[in-house]
Amino acid sequence: MVEARSTTVPTVVLGDGRRPEASTQVRLDAFEGPLALLLSLIEARQLDVMTIPLGALAEAYLDALAGLETGRIGSVSGFVAIAGQLILIKSRALLPRRTDPVAVILDEAPDPEAELRARLVLYRAHRDAGLALQAAALERVGLFRREPTAALAAWRAGAVAQPAPPTDPGLLARSLERMLRVVPPPPPPPETLPRTVTIAQHAELIRAALRGADRIVLQDLLAGVRDRIVVVVTFLAMLELMKRREIVVDQAAPWGPIVARRTTSEERAAMGGLAPETPIDESLESFG
Amino acid sequence: MERNGRAANPLPTADLSADPMAGGADPKADDASDPAAEPLGLTEAALEALLFVVERPLGRREIATLTGVDRETVDARVGDLETSLSQRGIRLVTSGDRVELATAPEAGRLIGRYIGADATRLSPAALETLAIVAYRQPVTKGGVERIRGVDSDYTMRVLLHRRLVVELGRAETPGRPYLYGTDFEFLERFGIVSLEDLPPLDAEVAARLVEAVDEGRASDARDDSDDDGPGIAVGPGPALGPA
Numbered sequence: 001m002v003e004a005r006s007t008t009v010p011t012v013v014l015g016d017g018r019r020p021e022a023s024t025q026v027r028l029d030a031f032e033g034p035l036a037l038l039l040s041l042i043e044a045r046q047l048d049v050m051t052i053p054l055g056a057l058a059e060a061y062l063d064a065l066a067g068l069e070t071g072r073i074g075s076v077s078g079f080v081a082i083a084g085q086l087i088l089i090k091s092r093a094l095l096p097r098r099t100d101p102v103a104v105i106l107d108e109a110p111d112p113e114a115e116l117r118a119r120l121v122l123y124r125a126h127r128d129a130g131l132a133l134q135a136a137a138l139e140r141v142g143l144f145r146r147e148p149t150a151a152l153a154a155w156r157a158g159a160v161a162q163p164a165p166p167t168d169p170g171l172l173a174r175s176l177e178r179m180l181r182v183v184p185p186p187p188p189p190p191e192t193l194p195r196t197v198t199i200a201q202h203a204e205l206i207r208a209a210l211r212g213a214d215r216i217v218l219q220d221l222l223a224g225v226r227d228r229i230v231v232v233v234t235f236l237a238m239l240e241l242m243k244r245r246e247i248v249v250d251q252a253a254p255w256g257p258i259v260a261r262r263t264t265s266e267e268r269a270a271m272g273g274l275a276p277e278t279p280i281d282e283s284l285e286s287f288g
Numbered sequence: 289m290e291r292n293g294r295a296a297n298p299l300p301t302a303d304l305s306a307d308p309m310a311g312g313a314d315p316k317a318d319d320a321s322d323p324a325a326e327p328l329g330l331t332e333a334a335l336e337a338l339l340f341v342v343e344r345p346l347g348r349r350e351i352a353t354l355t356g357v358d359r360e361t362v363d364a365r366v367g368d369l370e371t372s373l374s375q376r377g378i379r380l381v382t383s384g385d386r387v388e389l390a391t392a393p394e395a396g397r398l399i400g401r402y403i404g405a406d407a408t409r410l411s412p413a414a415l416e417t418l419a420i421v422a423y424r425q426p427v428t429k430g431g432v433e434r435i436r437g438v439d440s441d442y443t444m445r446v447l448l449h450r451r452l453v454v455e456l457g458r459a460e461t462p463g464r465p466y467l468y469g470t471d472f473e474f475l476e477r478f479g480i481v482s483l484e485d486l487p488p489l490d491a492e493v494a495a496r497l498v499e500a501v502d503e504g505r506a507s508d509a510r511d512d513s514d515d516d517g518p519g520i521a522v523g524p525g526p527a528l529g530p531a
Contacts, residue, residue: 031413033438078438123416123435125489129423130415132487133478138407140479141400143381143390148343 034082035123037064042120049120054113055090058083082116089113197229200280202237210247210262218258236284244274327356332368336389339369345386345472382482383472393479408452408477417443418452418474422486425469426456432468444468452477 041060042049065079089112147153209216218238222231238260241247245268247260263271328334330351338354339346352362366387370380381390391399400406410418417440420432433440447453451473458464470483480486 031411031438031440031443033436035437036412082437119435119437123437126419126423126435127412127416129487129489130410130412130417130419133419133422134410134415136480136487137409137478139397140393141396141405141407142479143379143393143396143476143481144399144403144405145381145388145390145476146340146343 034079035120036127037061037068037079038082038086039120039124039127049117049124053089053093054086054116055093058086058090061086085112085116089116195229197227197233198280199233199237199240199282199284202230202234203241203280205234206237206241206247206260210260215259215261218260220257237280240280244278245271328354330355330357330361330365332365332372335362335365335369336373339380339387339389345381345383345388347386349385379481381472381475383470383475386472388472390476390481393481396479410452411443413440413443414446418447418470421447421453421468422470422474422483423489426459426467427469428459428461428465428467430465 038054038057038061039049041057041064042052062083065083092112148156206216206221209221218235222234225231225234238247238249238258241260242249245263248263248267249258249260251258334355335351338351348359348362348366352359355362366380366382370382373380377392377395378389379392381388413436416436417432420435421427424431424435429440429444432444444453448455448468452470453468453474454471456467456469459467475481475483
């Protein structure tokens with residue numbers, strides 16, 4: 001118990017000057033409070049906490065507080081509150097006490113010295129109990145119980161099975177190769193062939209039709225055709241032939257039959273047209 | 289030996305859930321709730337064998353369900369076993385509702401040497417905080433700080449992390465602060481078989497304290513709610529009068 005108590009902080013080193021309070025040096029742990037500091041001041045002077053006038057410690061407490069490393073004091077307000085309480089106790093001790101009934105009524109508030117002394121004693125009882133616990137732990141080391149088996153303990157702790165070792169890449173490659181040999185290759189997808197409908201083809205169709213007849217009607221030529229591309233390209237071919245002065249087209253009324261006939265050689269000579277051998281411009285740039 | 293008020297301050301049953309090793313995690317525990325199981329009865333030897341096998345703290349209610357006996361029988365057999373083992377190398381360790389088998393405190397140095405374990409060492413701040421929790425449990429952090437006179441958040445977190453202090457539940461006071469207490473980890477690390485065996489608070493000091501508080505009218509109208517103001521906590525803690 002005594003050995004354990006000697007390990008405690010705060011530690012107080014009293015100076016040997018004329019005013020020992022002023023030269024007191026205190027080392028206080030960061031998590032120790034003002035009660036620990038005040039109690040250490042009392043115990044360093046080997047005084048009895050139950051009998052010492054606490055007001056007499058006000059100056060020593062303030063000196064010790066001023067000498068502490070401020071960064072290590074966790075809650076300054078607690079230290080200051082105790083300092084204020086000590087100063088109040090000291091001032092009350094210095095002033096004469098009134099004994100008349102009015103003063104007694106005014107003095108109903110709890111005696112700050114008794115309150116602080118009680119706090120000190122309560123704190124000291126638990127501090128000493130903690131030191132006794134530490135002494136018991138050092139003496140007995142502890143109690144030991146049977147530990148659960150490693151697997152059960154690991155399961156309770158949420159352990160999972162170790163992952164399997166990584167697969168050999170060569171094995172994977174060999175397996176894929178074997179699968180490729182066994183499985184027949186899938187049939188190739190059906191090929192989509194582009195259909196090309198050219199103006200030249202349909203211009204030639206119109207020329208062929210006009211070779212067998214003097215006049216042709218476009219609507220008759222396209223009778224039965226459902227392909228819009230064919231209809232459009234045939235119409236474009238007719239316009240192209242018109243432009244080349246190979247045919248003359250006439251439409252008597254809107255939506256009426258479009259009648260085409262071949263131009264005569266005189267008409268071609270008069271209007272000037274392209275030679276029939278000239279290739280047709282499929283890009284339709286000349287329409288622009 | 290004087291014991292200052294431990295019996296008057298029993299642990300709440302809430303500490304059943306404080307230990308993650310207790311109940312639920314063990315698939316065998318589920319079998320204990322089978323209503324169709326035939327009652328087996330409970331002898332002192334059977335209780336000893338059961339505690340030897342389970343390798344963890346066992347709740348008295350769990351023992352009663354497993355064996356099909358009532359709670360009073362379990363309490364009686366636990367008491368019998370505790371008495372029988374009191375002079376043996378294995379002791380019955382009790383914390384709240386639960387019991388376990390552990391080595392005797394006087395064998396601790398030997399076992400510690402064998403398995404290479406050293407004594408637990410704590411800072412003075414942690415020690416006094418732990419003592420306050422152990423003697424006054426269930427206690428709020430505010431209750432601890434009132435006695436220490438300093439913010440104890442860090443110290444409490446250190447003790448919680450080391451499982452020397454556990455949460456027992458919440459107080460029905462404004463803010464519903466956590467209530468803290470101790471569990472088997474505390475008993476095992478400090479070589480204590482039961483909270484009943486905690487060394488007593490200094491009886492002389494306690495007697496003088498009560499006297500001083502009475503004379504100084506310092507303790508009247510103080511409660512143990514979780515305010516952080518200074519004051520003397522004389523609420524649900526151990527009786528401080530002379531035993």
